[in-house]
Amino acid sequence: MTIITHATTPFDGQKPGTSGLRKKVRVFAQPGYAENFIQAVFDVVERAPGTTLVIGGDGRFHNRVVIASAIRMAAANGYARVLVGQGGILSTPAASHVIRKYGASGGLILSASHNPAGPDEDFGIKYNIANGGPAPEGVTDAIFARTRTIDRWLEEDAGAIDLDHIGTYRIGAMDVQVIDPVADYADLMESLFDFPAIRAAVDGGLRMIFDAMSAVTGPYGTEILERRLGFPAGTVRNGTPLEDFGGHHPDPNLVHAHELYEAMMAADAPDFGAASDGDGDRNLIIGRGRFITPSDSLAMLAANAHLAPAYAGGLKGIARSMPTSAAADRVAAALGIPSFETPTGWKFFGNLLDAGMVTICGEESAGTGSDHVREKDGLWAVLLWLNILAVRGISVDALAREHWARFGRNYYARHDYEAVDSAAANALIAELTAALPGLAGRSFGPLTVAVADSFTYEDPVDGSVSANQGLRILFEGGSRVVFRLSGTGTEGATLRVYLERYEPADGAIDAETPAMLADLIAAAETLAGISRHTGRTRPDVVT
Numbered sequence: 001m002t003i004i005t006h007a008t009t010p011f012d013g014q015k016p017g018t019s020g021l022r023k024k025v026r027v028f029a030q031p032g033y034a035e036n037f038i039q040a041v042f043d044v045v046e047r048a049p050g051t052t053l054v055i056g057g058d059g060r061f062h063n064r065v066v067i068a069s070a071i072r073m074a075a076a077n078g079y080a081r082v083l084v085g086q087g088g089i090l091s092t093p094a095a096s097h098v099i100r101k102y103g104a105s106g107g108l109i110l111s112a113s114h115n116p117a118g119p120d121e122d123f124g125i126k127y128n129i130a131n132g133g134p135a136p137e138g139v140t141d142a143i144f145a146r147t148r149t150i151d152r153w154l155e156e157d158a159g160a161i162d163l164d165h166i167g168t169y170r171i172g173a174m175d176v177q178v179i180d181p182v183a184d185y186a187d188l189m190e191s192l193f194d195f196p197a198i199r200a201a202v203d204g205g206l207r208m209i210f211d212a213m214s215a216v217t218g219p220y221g222t223e224i225l226e227r228r229l230g231f232p233a234g235t236v237r238n239g240t241p242l243e244d245f246g247g248h249h250p251d252p253n254l255v256h257a258h259e260l261y262e263a264m265m266a267a268d269a270p271d272f273g274a275a276s277d278g279d280g281d282r283n284l285i286i287g288r289g290r291f292i293t294p295s296d297s298l299a300m301l302a303a304n305a306h307l308a309p310a311y312a313g314g315l316k317g318i319a320r321s322m323p324t325s326a327a328a329d330r331v332a333a334a335l336g337i338p339s340f341e342t343p344t345g346w347k348f349f350g351n352l353l354d355a356g357m358v359t360i361c362g363e364e365s366a367g368t369g370s371d372h373v374r375e376k377d378g379l380w381a382v383l384l385w386l387n388i389l390a391v392r393g394i395s396v397d398a399l400a401r402e403h404w405a406r407f408g409r410n411y412y413a414r415h416d417y418e419a420v421d422s423a424a425a426n427a428l429i430a431e432l433t434a435a436l437p438g439l440a441g442r443s444f445g446p447l448t449v450a451v452a453d454s455f456t457y458e459d460p461v462d463g464s465v466s467a468n469q470g471l472r473i474l475f476e477g478g479s480r481v482v483f484r485l486s487g488t489g490t491e492g493a494t495l496r497v498y499l500e501r502y503e504p505a506d507g508a509i510d511a512e513t514p515a516m517l518a519d520l521i522a523a524a525e526t527l528a529g530i531s532r533h534t535g536r537t538r539p540d541v542v543t
């Protein structure tokens with residue numbers, strides 16, 4: 001057993017964003033770049049001597065290189081055991097589950113999620129803590145601080161690492177256990193949902209498409225949907241994880257999952273369509289002829305969750321990120337349970353879940369999940385939908401209409417302006433921030449501003465405060481526009497503009513979304529001067 005100490009100097013900019021450190025592969029491939037960051041993690045995170053570390057990733061280009069390095073470094077840094085998915089594969093929710101199930105002190109998840117993969121694309125590293133969830137801000141701040149002073153990283157002098165065979169071997173004083181990436185997770189899903197009811201519905205003709213987008217969920221979808229639930233072979237499409245995700249953008253939205261959308265709007269569409277993202281934590285839900293916005297999906301799942309065995313006893317509470325529509329709040333009110341509004345990013349749900357204050361959480365960006373793990377979970381959402389449809393025997397469209405007729409409808413869209421010049425994006429935010437105090441009472445077309453502020457979150461569990469989490473313009477009557485800059489991009493800045501309009505149950509609940517949001521889109525332009533600052537007259541992506 002020989003530990004090598006490599007001298008190093010800090011790299012600039014190793015600050016984790018919304019979900020870990022994300023950079024271009026060529027940045028990560030610089031000698032020592034990934035190692036500096038991983039050593040900073042090992043130097044600051046809470047762990048007793050001799051604990052277990054989980055390592056896995058979404059299979060993208062550069063995964064195996066960094067995983068081999070991380071294993072040698074873990075051995076040199078006093079871990080007793082590493083659990084690593086076969087082939088280096090673990091979806092983000094599966095990694096969260098493995099951390100919890102085996103009592104690990106934490107895990108490294110190698111993923112840039114929905115960002116494209118390949119030699120010229122993106123890579124990322126995220127650290128999750130012992131509860132299975134993303135490290136909270138206090139921890140990521142400490143990791144970042146450490147990256148600025150780091151002067152050495154440690155590595156066990158070991159040769160090639162075999163990730164392809166299930167089994168245990170030793171590196172220095174540490175055990176490396178290569179595990180089946182799918183089995184534990186599939187068992188967990190089977191324990192939560194009414195698989196016999198879903199199987200019966202499949203026997204009765206229920207059909208679906210699951211698009212794994214050539215990313216990590218292929219093997220999970222095939223095992224659960226085709227093998228355990230009996231959907232016909234071919235139900236899972238693009239089911240083999242590829243290092244470049246087949247050249248696609250594994251972001252499950254109407255733009256990037258266009259083929260699925262077309263299939264679900266066709267005359268011969270199956271009952272249900274779904275997709276997931278690069279690392280398996282997001283979900284897109286489309287019924288035959290009916291797209292469900294992620295915000296609505298959260299609300300509809302919460303309203304019907306009691307039909308799944310795991311949630312039959314009811315929900316403790318519902319949390320949503322601030323830009324997510326208020327549809328879920330209405331469900332919480334009807335159920336007589338608390339609702340919470342957190343900043344963007346799953347790390348803010350961890351304390352609420354750990355404290356037993358909420359059961360279900362969601363984000364407008366197609367992330368939904370529950371207290372079964374501490375990450376959002378794409379296949380979980382798909383299975384809860386299937387469970388509900390199977391038990392109720394109705395279509396997605398019928399369920400949506402019934403929901404809106406009871407709770408009213410929150411029309412919703414997000415407009416993304418990608419790879420905008422950073423200085424221009426910062427100027428837009430600075431100018432709008434300065435204007436906020438004077439906005440209340442002003443009118444923009446038919447809309448009058450009720451409240452305008454910059455969202456600050458105080459965590460109800462530990463009292464920690466997170467400021468500057470998005471600019472909110474709330475109009476009288478419940479409509480709003482939110483502006484924030486993405487924390488996951490790797491090129492320039494991405495401006496996200498979130499638009500929401502509420503129509504009560506006796507209002508226009510069967511209209512087209514763009515028309516319903518037209519006044520808000522115009523107000524957003526006047527408020528923020530989007531085209532003046534960015535030179536863009538239309539968003540790159542509308543979801």
Ligand code: VG1
Pocket residue numbers: 018019112113114115277281282321344345346363364365367485486487488489496
């Ligand atoms: C985006 C989404 C956010 C999500 C985050 C990580 O962040 O808006 O809701 O939690 O990605 O998801 P941002 O800062 O770019 O808006 V994933 O699936 O990329 O890990």
Ligand code: CO
Pocket residue numbers: 092113114277278279280281282
């Ligand atoms: Co993701």
